[in-house]
Amino acid sequence: MTDLFTRHRPLLESALKALETREFWTPFPEVPSEKIYGETAKDEGESTYAALLGAAFDLPGHPEEGRVGAEVSPWGPALGITYPAAAPETLIAASDAASPGLADASVEARTGALLEALVRLNRMSFLLGHATMHTTGQAFAMAFQAGGPHAQDRGLEALAMAYSELTRSARDAVWEKPQGRHAPLVIEKHWAQVPRGIALTVGCNTFPTWNGYPGIFASLATGNPVIVKPHPRAILPLALTVRVLREVFAEAGLPQDAVLLAADAPGAEITRELATDERVALIDYTGSTAFADWIRANSRAQVFTEEAGVNSVTITGTNDFAGMCANLAFSLSLYSGQMCTSPQNIYIPRGGIETDEGHKSFDEVAAGLTAAIDALLSDPDRAAGVCGTIVNPATLERVASARGAGRVVRDSGQTGHGRSATPLLIAVEGEDGPQNEECFGPVSFLVPCDGAEEAIARAAGIARRKGAITAALYAADDALVTRAAQAFAQAGVNLSVNLTGNIYVNQSAAFSDFHVTGANPAGNASLTDTAFVAPRFRRVMIRWPKAA
């Protein structure tokens, strides 16, 4: 077991260093290249994925009382995969039974096994890319990155942070208190690291691995068995993950059932039963605020959430109008606004802005954005590659009803591939309207404001009230940027300023960007800070007088 830890120790050490410096670092290449992943990796990924379709997914030794599975690719075909299913009580009992074995294993044994699992998952990134593509509806390039290496980065980040916490203070000490002229008091002390209990990860439909790995790896590293409850439309990426973890655990002498899959059927979800079981002590949840509220009200567990929010762009001026429009066009189109980091509201001074191309009126800014989106999506294949598909049919209804909320600046269209919708831009007037709530999907509201300061105040205000994970600002005035920085910091939202070129407000890089601040209603936890891992275990001491 410790062999795995020794083998992967350099990887862990590099991750620990990156956590401190917050500079660019990743061990998991994001480019789906056969030069990097091996000549056969692409073909193997495709053929392995194809072989899974229409078949029973094998999870050796996993509790099984039936089979579920109704995944349909937003790109078209049904997956036809069935997964082992079991009643909540069965899963919790199995998890409970695995608890002592996981808790009693050394930090090094658990950490080594989890590092090995991440390395194996990385080798499977093409397969994970296909699995992610056909459950989330992302285009392949994005699915490869977000479902594979970027998720692995986030898992490693959480694992390293947990390891850092577990080893932060001595596990054994000799406490020697002087007693003046008398012999000192000498006490030996040992601290056991006691996990909190069963951890439940409630996966989301859009980024099952990326949003799931931090909690899964943090809980396992700190000794808590994990029940992975995937979204019923996005089981496969997490089922593959659970299989790898169980395989590595078995090889490492750790209890396989420390990682369980709680697959369920749409309309017959078992999340509530799992979340309210008193043996469940930790819940990692990504999803709606309404269900997060329900969990908080009904579960005794400590809950870590990412919830709804209203992300914003505030445009007050730019020295690169074309670059700004191109950058925002990509941010608005990417995965059709179905990222938790996608901008929704775009605040623009009613009187327009100054740019390198001269003054631009509100309508000219809107037209610039529209033209940039149209240009980006002019080729259907490229449009599908950027927009992917719409994962939830309800999103199409939201797009349809949003059309009536104001003046249509750019209408939503289709890419021609799968269930798709390109960005809808709506200009809205006044304080009230749908721009004051999350409108998940490819809908953006252009909001005219009485000048730059009001635009910033409104963007920061909605982040504070409704939550936000990202905010973008375009400004040519340094003093304005400074004031905005303070406003957005007080609203607890990460701010990206004057992004052009190949870096987007949607992007959140592991080891550098803390994803979600925990400081506004968009989530109470941050990936991955100390507060995300430290409460997952407790230290319990035994002390005794040192033998003379």
Added chain:
Amino acid sequence: MTDLFTRHRPLLESALKALETREFWTPFPEVPSEKIYGETAKDEGESTYAALLGAAFDLPGHPEEGRVGAEVSPWGPALGITYPAAAPETLIAASDAASPGLADASVEARTGALLEALVRLNRMSFLLGHATMHTTGQAFAMAFQAGGPHAQDRGLEALAMAYSELTRSARDAVWEKPQGRHAPLVIEKHWAQVPRGIALTVGCNTFPTWNGYPGIFASLATGNPVIVKPHPRAILPLALTVRVLREVFAEAGLPQDAVLLAADAPGAEITRELATDERVALIDYTGSTAFADWIRANSRAQVFTEEAGVNSVTITGTNDFAGMCANLAFSLSLYSGQMCTSPQNIYIPRGGIETDEGHKSFDEVAAGLTAAIDALLSDPDRAAGVCGTIVNPATLERVASARGAGRVVRDSGQTGHGRSATPLLIAVEGEDGPQNEECFGPVSFLVPCDGAEEAIARAAGIARRKGAITAALYAADDALVTRAAQAFAQAGVNLSVNLTGNIYVNQSAAFSDFHVTGANPAGNASLTDTAFVAPRFRRVMIRWPKAA
């Protein structure tokens, strides 16, 4: 401001090192000696205390809408001190107004000021000893230690842990992502550390400074203004603390109102109004489980608690019967069982135990404890010096009613000084009875068990169900100790094994012992681990492309 940080940096560095090694360390001597604290320290402490009596306590610049104060020393006299009082809304508004100034100050400015405050408080330890003695009813030696240097240790520990968290990752970074043959993406990043909001510390009657300092110093270090709500019977030690903090803050250019005193009158407490104000984001609470439950149900704040519990001693055998009895006699008598770490239930095999003095029956063990207590308390002055007084008259009623719960093994008596009660030992039979709940004060239940294993199981079981901060075990069998260690660790309670001589289960040393584990109902937080400080602030980023 930074001068204070520079001046006290060696102190901080030593504290940070101690947090890791968990070895003995303290900068604040616990001995009330004029050789250490200066020739005039003792007299000055006494005279300063005397001058405070019967007068209006001065808190320059503090909100004041009236005066309250009804403290009466459990040793006899009324203190006659009045404190400035203000409505909750007034206090919260003043705290809110001080928020930006505290939040905007640098980590170093806040940390330096707080280190300076601790050093000044340490110099006042004799005064704090008298203030603690006459509000908590502790004997002077204990009041000096617990109210002075030991509390200062805990404050410094929390401050150092907060500083460690605040500086754990870079506050600025240049993120440079390779782009193959193209120029790298280069993004500059800065993280603001955003406090959570107003912090409320709800003080207790027995250890106002020791239990209060960790939350106060952790919240202030992380930039949250603190409202200190003392127990109406124990205002003075915290009022002195608030005054020192406000003085140092004013000198350091930090807002004075970042530390406020919320003094109130018995029967007209303002805790509920403060706790439920939505601007209050953090609450540190020491007290009953019932009120902790109320806070959790009614406040939006993150709550850190120390609550009720049932501490235990399990006696399965010893190689030093006399040493064990003497040690436990002190633990049971110290401050008349009014410590959150005082043992309550004593589990003993019905068939007795093996000792260095041969077999001892259950009754002989009980007799040994009784004799040791009687010997310890035979001299009235010494008895008062160990037992102190009873701080809350309700405790005397609890002692009286506990007498009827079983067979009186040793009756409670008086020391002859102040409102006092020496240990009551009651032998109880069966599973049900008052031993299953906290019986705060000098009451211990001797519980006969069917052997050592059952004794351990019952002690661990009640810790798990009802909470416990301490557990003591006496055992001559190493294998039994190993099994017990696991049982108590799973119950989340710190275990002391075979203590004899001058170290007691009641004692919890800063920088080494984590006080309360957070792993059973006796509290959800641990003094002072990462989970206690990390959630008190959030990191919010601003990022922008680096200028070429």
